[in-house]
Amino acid sequence: MTSVEVTIVTTALPSIISQLRGLSFQSWIMSSYLLTTAITTPIYGKLADAWGRKPVFEFGLLLFTVGSFLSGFAPNIFFLIIARCIQGIGAGAVIPLTFTIIADLYSFKERARIMAFMNTAWGLSALIGPLLGGFLVDNLSWHWVFFVNVPLGILVLLVIIVGYHEEHSIKTITDIDKLGIVFLSLSLLLLLGGIQLLSTHLINGVIIVIIAIICAALFLIFEKKAKDPIIPITMFSNRTFSIQVLTATLLSSILIGYQTYFPIWLQSLYHVPATASGLVVTSSSLMWLFSSFFVGPLLGKFSPKKIILVIVLIQFLSYLPLLFLKTTSPDWIFYIIAAISGAGMGIIISMNIILCQHLVNAKQVGSATAIITLGRSLGPTVMTGVYGATLNILIQTNLNNVSYSQVNKIISSTNTTFGKNNFEIEQIILHALHGVFGIAIFLYVIILIANLFDPNKKTIN
Incomplete structure (x- = not known):
């Protein structure tokens, strides 16, 4: 259900932005959902350890459904953002507890197979999501x-x-880690808010980001002293564990980038219908599904370090053409890049989760799962703001004689008006999208460098 949520919304995002006149707030449509998911994930983890998985899972599921219902009635961009927050609070329970329940029920050797089956459900819903989303938007x-x-x-x-x-x-x-919850929430809220302000109020944005960093530092200090920390910092003393979390976090950040901006690129510059543009996300999800079945065999033959370095290098090379594409470039390139990205992530992120659960003792499996799930939510949350701010800054910098409202109108695939400034507007959008994916390429470089320092060069059994 959560995979349908992501793919179906990204397909409809250009139309939502255009009809609600929300280009300047477009990153909040995704990031509000991701932010509340990130904040609530570790809290639900603690509650599930105390009260059981089932009641907490059911509560989160109910909130997610209510948030979906309210989002559908959104009369303006601000109501939609609040409803998306409610959805995210629910998803904060649904997503991590799924992995925790799998870890409870299956051994390390069985988890790769079970994760592959779960990815089958993900792949099917990801196939349905863009097609259904595009159909609903178009009709x-x-x-x-x-x-x-x-x-x-x-x-x-x-x-x-x-x-x-x-x-x-x-x-x-x-022993509720109240200070940990408070400073974790503050640091995430301020960080996202500050990043969002960078495109409109640079000085205020920088100040808020600095305050967020201070709150994050205080969070680390209090977590070291807490009797029952919401995030056990001691786990990060294992360098391989830390690198797995970092890798999953940054790959998830890249994932939300192409899930959000490939459909925007195709709809606004290639005038591809919403249904067809949604298939770019589907190609990624289907390759994720197929490749996840190779996690077990690969882990049995190669070290995680070698697997990650080879796959990420291929992904990095596939992304480089995005910096040079023009409005006349063939649109099938996006489907190829998305397929390569999905295939790599299906192996690496599934492996990250399995290894993080394996590298800690049995009592810490729930916390380890919550940490990597938090990373997979936190990375996209922050980077959605960064991508959105980058897009807005580059658009505003290159407006010249074009108004922002004109760009807002052109960015939807439902736009059928072709004015004298259309070519100029398309070049503005293209330049901004080049900047967005330049950041994604930089994230690949960080992943490669980090994994070079992984001390483990052996297979893990």
Whole structure:
């Protein structure tokens, strides 16, 4: 259900931006969802350890469904952002507890196979999501891309109530890491808010980002002293564990980049219908599905370090053409790049999760899962703001005689008006998109450098 959420919304994003006149707030449509997911993920992890997985999962699922319902009724961009926050609070329980339940039920050798089966469900929903999203946008309206989650949410809730059973004695939570929760939330909120302001109020944005960094430093200090920290810092003493978390975080940051901006690129510059542009996300998801079945065999033959370095290098090389594409370049290039990215991420991110659970003791599996899930939410949350700020800054810098409202109108695939400034506007958008994917390429470089320092050169069994 959460994979349908991502693919179906990114397909409809250009129409949402255009109709709600929300180009300047476009990054918040995704980042508000990701931010609340990131903040609540470790909190739900603690609650699930005390109260059991099932009731916490059901609560998150209910919130996600309510948030989807409210998003569909959004009359303006600000209402939509608030509704997306509610969705994210629910997803903060659904996503990590899925992996935690898998770790509870299966051994290390079995998890790769089970993760591949779970990716099958992800691949099927990712195939349906863009097609359904594009169909709804082209034939009804973008509101329906949120309404479709409501019956899905009800169905999943019934499946969990009837089909999943666990025996868990409810424990009283005595040592709640209140300071950790407060400073984690503050640092994330301020960081995203500051990044968003960089495109409109540079000095204020920089000040808020600095305050966010101070809050993050205080969070680390309090976590070291807490009796029951919300994020056990001691886990990061294992360098391989730390590199796995960093890799998953940055790859997820790249993932949200092409999921969001490939459809925008295709719809605004190539005038591809929403349905067809959504297939670029589908190609990535299907390759993710197929490649995930190779995780187990690869881990049995090669070290994680070697696997990651080879795959990321291929992904990096596939991204380089994005810096030089023109409006006349063939659109099939995007589908190839997305497929290569998806194939690599299907192997690496699945491997990251399995290894992080394997590298800690049994009592810390829940926390380890929460940490890597937090990274996979936090990275896209921050980078969505960075991508959005980059896009807005580069558009505003190159406007010249073109108004911002004209760019806002052209960016939707439903636009059929061709004025005298269209070519100039398309070049402005193209230049801004080059900047966005220049940042993604830089993230690949960081991943490569980080994994060169992984001390483990042996296979992990």
